[in-house]
Amino acid sequence: MTHLDIIRLRKLDPKVVALGSHRGIIQSMLDFDYLAGRKSPSVTAIVASGRRSERYFFGPKEVMIPAYNTLPELPESARKAANLFVNLSSGRRVLRSSREAMDQLPGLVGGVIFAEGFPEKHAIELYREADARGIWIIGGASVGIVVPGVVKLGAIGGTQALQLEQSRLFNPGSIAVVSSSGGMVNEVIRTVATTGHSLSFSLALGGERFPVLTPEDAFLAAQADDQTKAIAYFGELGGDDEYVLVDLLKDGRITKPVVCYIAGTVADLFDTPPQFGHAKAMAKTDDESARAKAAALNAAGAKAAPTYQDFVDSIAALTFKTKLPDPEPQAAKLSARKPALISSTVSGDRGDEVYLVGTELLDLASNNSFAHIVISMFLGHRTKSRELDEFVDFVLRLLVDHGPYVSGAVNTIVSARAGKDLVSSLASGLLTIGPRFGGAINQAAATWLEGVERGISPAQLVEERARVRSYILGIGHRKYRSDLPDPRVAKLLEFKSSLKDARFTNFAQGVETETTRKKGNLILNVDGAIAALMLDLLSEKEGYDTARLRALVDAEFFNGVFVLSRSVGFMAHYFDQSRLDEGMFRLTPGQVAHIDNEHTGF
Amino acid sequence: MARKKLSEFRAKSILTAALGVEYAGVSVDTDDKGWQKHLPSKGRFVVKVDQGVKGRFKKGLVKLDVAAADLAKAVTELGSRGYRYLLIEPFAAHAEEAEFYLSIERTRAGNFVSYSRLGGIHVESKAGAIKRVRLESSSDSAAAKELGLPPESLQILADTFDDNYFAFLEINPLVITDGTPQLLDAAVEVDDEAAPFVNERWTPDDFRDPSQLTPEEEAILELASQSQASFRLKVLNPDGAFFLLLSGGGASIVVADEVNNQGHGKLLANYGEYSGNPNVEETYLYTKQVLSLMLKSKAPRKVLIIGGGVANFTDISKTFKGVVQALDEVKKPMRQQNIKVFVRRGGPNEAEGLAQMEKYLLREDLHGRVAGPELTLSKIVPLAAETVTTGAAS
DSSP, rough: OSSOOOOHHOOOOOOEEEEOOHHHHHHHHHHHHHHHOOSOOEEEEEEEOOOSSSEEEEEEEEEEEEEEEEEEGOOHHHHHHOOEEEOOOOOHHHHHHHHHHHHHHHHEEEEEEOOOOOHHHHHHHHHHHHHOOOEEEEOOOOOEEEEEEEEEEESSSOHHHHHHHHHHTTOOEEEEEEEEEEEHHHHHHHHHTTTTTEEEEEEEOSSSSSSSSOOHHHHHOOOOOOOOOOOEEEEEESSSHHHHHHHHHHSSSOOEEEEEEEOGGGGGOSSOOOOOOOOOOSSSSSSSSHHHHHHHHHHHOOOOOHHHHHHHHHHHSOOOOEEEEOOOHHHHHHOOOOSSSSSOOOOOTTEEEEETTEEEEHHHHHSSSSHHHHHHHHHHHHHOOHHHHHHHHHHHHTTTTTOSHHHHHHHHHHHHHHOHHHHHHHHHHTTTTTTBBTTHHHHHHHHHHHHHTTTOOOOHHHHHHHHTTTTTTTTTSOOOOOTBBBHHHHHHHHGGGOOOHHHHHHHHHHHHHHHHHHOOOOOOOHHHHHHHHHHHHHHHHOOOHHHHHHHHHHHTOOOOHHHHHHHHHHHHHHHHHHHOHHHHHHHGGGOOOOOOOHHOOO | OOOEEEEEEHHHHHHHHTTOOOOOOOETTTTTTGGGGGGSSEEEEEEEEEEEOSSTTTOOOOEEEGGGGGGGHHHHHHHHHOOOEEEEEEEOOOGGGOOOEEEEEEEEEEEEEEEEESSSSTTTGGGGGGGGEOHHHHHHHHHHHHHHHOHHHHHHHHHHHHTTTTTEEEEEEEEEEEEEESSSSSSEEEEGGGGGGTTTSSSSGGGGOOSSSOHHHHHHHHHHTOOSSSSEEEEETTTTEEEEEEEHHHHHHHHHHHHHHHOOGBBBBBEEEEHHHHHHHHHHHHHHHHHHHHHOOOSSEEEEEEEEEEEOOOOHHHHHHHHHHHHHHHHHHHHHHHHHEEEEEEEEEEHHHHHHHHHHHHHHEEEEEHHHHHHHGGGGGHHHHHHHHHHOOO
């Protein structure tokens, strides 16, 4: 009984999670998908550290495949839809990552392990665990499995589109090719193709001592598959898995014709034969020698060829040739593509016209508010809700300036008086925006998001922060107090009326209730209110889940509106200083406190 | 990548520590100049080669009952037979009938224990007495009972075997004194890929190989240890005629098989392979070592076979650039020795790679044959063999 069911695999809509990344292999899987006529890539997620997405070609065009640092970070829908994995991580991570895939992907059918150097003990453990769960796992050190026209999981069949066509992977046939060796599986696939046959399916067991999917599993899968008429097998010296095949043949559990070659007769020349290329390729006993295994297979009714040429000839002599002509070759079209230097979802030309977030520029500008265009472009898509647009419009107006006293304005003024130009003076003001000035909105958003995500109470958050003596950004004001409320915050909170749950705003106000009990001026300030309301509007009106909100926080999105709005103020101060033209700004010694080091302890 | 022999010193250190038995073995590395300082000064000892050699006793690589004063002499003598690592242990006299046999091996179906009360150096002639059962608690007791070994001791051995990622353990002879196991000779094979998982209880420095490596083989081991790709080189006959520059674990055996099938097994100079898409520099370095061996061979007629299957992801054009770079450094001596090159390869960018190779070989008068997947993989061998047997390039 094997869990590898080729008939079922043919009916599957493959959704593959790549555990680790390997450009050539993933690209070749997408090329296979495209040439097989799929409308979208079979690889739906990549688990690899570093990026949010990786760019690949799907046919002549480029697509982004979403990437995640860890498997649990996959959106629930993607985790549930996944049914296959290709494990491209290193040998030492294979056991853990494969186990995690079995735990996290409820619809998992099977997977392939590419890494070489996967400890024997781990292979045996995985063999038992996969078996208990009814999942097949091919490898380690396997180039994968391919079912023509359906799925290619791994490097098998080649990594260039031209190779895939030369191996007739889009014209299903009747020969199952099974090989311990990854290089030889491809060689034999090519032989099948050039002798007028084509594949029903093919897989590489991998050259490790204990392949998780055994030759027995592969043979039983071929026997059970209605499309497979004959099996071509490439084996090597070492190990005794072939004797199980002998038993299958003798017992009549394999009745389809088997042609095979067991490599390694050369080992007989040596007293102590060398370790050949694969881990298992070392015969410890006479039974494990290539000669003995070939003889046993022959005696059981397989055709074990004495030389490789005889093996090729016996494949050619099979009478299950493919009748349908191959589909029109398309690989050449894919050979000249070049990856773009940058990607953009915000804007670009279509024909002679400029498009912003999917809409022609003049159309967008004529029919929408500035705030709508701003927030749509910041998010990378047109917003759906009027409420968010109106909120952003108000915030843009509200944050435009806060007097010449704040650091950014002072810097702009000093630069302007030093005779610098508009852009330099504006930039010197903008460059002060950060953790202490103006950057509080994003920090506050991070805090509210964390609180809601963790499901803790506002009191708990306050307690945690108090314990490490850390400020809560978004809370506290120099002048306003609970008995002297900030009128701007009151105005902002009017937007709460359109919200249903207002999870983030309620949380922020809960925090305020706690902090104002300690000190009257620890009120929810403008930054904290903007952050909370923006989170709620994105969540309720635009359907953002916490993962997408987290991505916005990581990108410092919540400071964007401040930067844009306050640029108006900085430019106003620049123009103002130009008009006043007071000459260079300089401090006098009396305006600097001269501190004696001895008294400060520095 | 494979099973490796652990030094007996390391194997016993691990096993005795687990069993709670004292271990007084001393490991000697004769390459270490101060080795004499580490010798014990009192008692009688066994001195043996600790380098993964099978059948040491029959080969005279074990010296029994050596007095402390004679240790240096014994070490020097065994060392002079080409062995670097030796092991000194206290000598314990025992009756031959007390020598038992115990081994554990890892298989897909579980770990199996083999045992016999008829152990010692002649165990193979008494193999019929060896029983083999899967290590489960019920069968453990049968094995333990027969040998008179406390069941807990067998359990410790089994756990130690598993925790340390052993693949094979053989204790022969095993002598049990008052219920305490004495491991007189122990051989352990570990799975070298497990090194990251054993918390340095053993490391690759503990691997022992009886064979002595040629400088070329050492260079390739070094290259392999520093690369993501895989490299292997084994010299079979330094004066052979067939030099192989092969790619892929499976295809390389097919080509080597064919040299043997054609009746030239004795003239096979090397086995080796590179795979896993090495870069140009790595392929160059690998090729250089094969070429160095080839030019040293005293065979009157020599050929270089560059062979491989249709690669999945190894870039043919890129790897062949490295090969050509190395060939170019020795093209003159190759021409002087009339060595021709025979190529059969396929895979990504094969058209470009094969064309560049053919052009180069023709220009430099090294051309035997350049073929792609249209030629059967093994067919390149008879074409090359013709040059060796008749001296004519086809």
